[in-house]
Amino acid sequence: MNRNPVIPYILIFVFGIGLMFLLSFKGLGDMDELANEKEGGTETEQVAKAPEEIYTGSCVGCHGDAYQGGMGPALKGVGDRLSKDEIKETITNGKGNMPAGLVKPEEADAMADWLANIK
Numbered sequence: 001m002n003r004n005p006v007i008p009y010i011l012i013f014v015f016g017i018g019l020m021f022l023l024s025f026k027g028l029g030d031m032d033e034l035a036n037e038k039e040g041g042t043e044t045e046q047v048a049k050a051p052e053e054i055y056t057g058s059c060v061g062c063h064g065d066a067y068q069g070g071m072g073p074a075l076k077g078v079g080d081r082l083s084k085d086e087i088k089e090t091i092t093n094g095k096g097n098m099p100a101g102l103v104k105p106e107e108a109d110a111m112a113d114w115l116a117n118i119k
Helices: 007-039 051-063 084-093 105-116
Strands: none
Touching: 051 105, 084 105
């Protein structure tokens, strides 16, 4: 007894079309909410992140999980080598291989204070 080799393709086709319709209706449902946000009707409050959260999200890959360095320089004792203003300048505008904009300007002061206290 031979099985028809076309049946799996038909099932995948039917599943794909159904998924397409489902996702389209989901997008239509979100359309009004997105329009309200764009017009300023629904305001979303942005909460400033803690410096530790910023570090784990943006900095760990280059500076290491224990501030030991790696692709980027070690951050242990950075407060002894640089002033808070120099740290803020570096995290805001970048330096060397470090790109600018990893830390938002409104979070830069808190991040610079935190980095200056790493021992």
